[in-house]
Amino acid sequence: MRYxxxxxxxxxxxxxxxSSPAAQEKVLDNFAxxxxxxxxxxxxxxxxxEFLNYEKEAKGIKIADVSTARELSGEQEQxxxxxxxxxxxGQVELRKKIDEGLIGxxxxxxxxxxxxxxxKKNLKDLKESLTK
Numbered sequence: 754m755r756y757x758x759x760x761x762x763x764x765x766x767x768x769x770x771x772s773s774p775a776a777q778e779k780v781l782d783n784f785a786x787x788x789x790x791x792x793x794x795x796x797x798x799x800x801x802x803e804f805l806n807y808e809k810e811a812k813g814i815k816i817a818d819v820s821t822a823r824e825l826s827g828e829q830e831q832x833x834x835x836x837x838x839x840x841x842x843g844q845v846e847l848r849k850k851i852d853e854g855l856i857g858x859x860x861x862x863x864x865x866x867x868x869x870x871x872x873k874k875n876l877k878d879l880k881e882s883l884t885k
Contacts, residue, residue, distance in 0.1 A: 759795050762803035814844045818862040822855040833859070
């Protein structure tokens, strides 16, 4: 069975939380052995990213994956953070990605939630409203 980096990160976090500080080195050694046995040592960077995301979530920080057609300006980024902070009633951290498939606008994913403010989506909605 193949495991995703998020699954590995969740298992590692749980094992660390349940172990004493003195036993954590042994937990990490065992974790590395499992990765090697499963042929997943190449996933270590992704696992680390997911582990850090769990730590942020535990502190109440939500991660928002933001896709745009072009690089956001500092002002645009701050505006998105402000609006998302208000929307979730907490603190949001952006993980930015350039998606050349977007014409314009922004697509935001937070967990299972998708906020599609792309030009393509707006045009599709307009077309549907005009054809009704």
